[in-house]
Amino acid sequence: MSLNSPTGFFSTKITDALNWARKFSIFQYPFVTACCGMEYMSTAASHYDVDRFGAGFPRFSPRQSDVLFVVGTINHKMAPVLKSVYDQMCEPKWVVAFGVCTCTGGFYDNYSTVQGIDTIIPVDIYIPGCPPRPENVLDGLMKLQDKIQKGEQSRTLYDPNAKTGRPAELQKYTITQHIKNIES
Numbered sequence: 001m002s003l004n005s006p007t008g009f010f011s012t013k014i015t016d017a018l019n020w021a022r023k024f025s026i027f028q029y030p031f032v033t034a035c036c037g038m039e040y041m042s043t044a045a046s047h048y049d050v051d052r053f054g055a056g057f058p059r060f061s062p063r064q065s066d067v068l069f070v071v072g073t074i075n076h077k078m079a080p081v082l083k084s085v086y087d088q089m090c091e092p093k094w095v096v097a098f099g100v101c102t103c104t105g106g107f108y109d110n111y112s113t114v115q116g117i118d119t120i121i122p123v124d125i126y127i128p129g130c131p132p133r134p135e136n137v138l139d140g141l142m143k144l145q146d147k148i149q150k151g152e153q154s155r156t157l158y159d160p161n162a163k164t165g166r167p168a169e170l171q172k173y174t175i176t177q178h179i180k181n182i183e184s
């Protein structure tokens with residue numbers, strides 16, 4: 001007997017239930033390269049406790065992970081490795097850019113640094129800051145859970161010429177902006 005009704009009621013409910021389960025069983029792959037890693041670990045520790053969100057279990061194989069946490073500066077030499085890790089993850093999958101270096105290159109506006117990982121792989125959640133506070137990370141995690149529940153995934157890369165594929169506020173997130181935010 002098919003569970004599908006002419007209105008798609010049953011398949012919609014099953015998808016909702018699956019997405020609900022997915023958002024509380026995040027298997028994250030931590031791709032950690034630099035100083036943001038300290039704050040990443042602090043968020044995972046008992047005080048902030050990401051286990052409350054079902055995201056406390058890192059996997060170190062991309063094939064067993066569904067959320068790629070990119071934490072720290074990515075240089076051009078490292079970029080093919082990051083892309084390869086992303087490509088090995090099974091669908092559905094999501095990407096979190098942790099720290100302003102991963103979001104836009106941050107203040108490493110130089111020849112060796114990737115100016116935002118969204119030029120290489122699609123990013124679902126941007127968590128800027130240098131490094132972001134654990135509260136920001138938890139906020140990003142909850143936004144990710146909303147996305148997972150809605151069945152949404154990012155599929156677009158950032159186009160620097162058209163300025164599409166990245167939140168508008170992040171395109172202005174330069175070192176000057178960062179200093180201004182710290183001072184305010």
Ligand code: SF4
Pocket residue numbers: 034035036071072073099100101102106129130131132
């Ligand atoms: S955003 Fe700041 S803390 Fe994070 S990797 Fe870059 S320089 Fe380090």
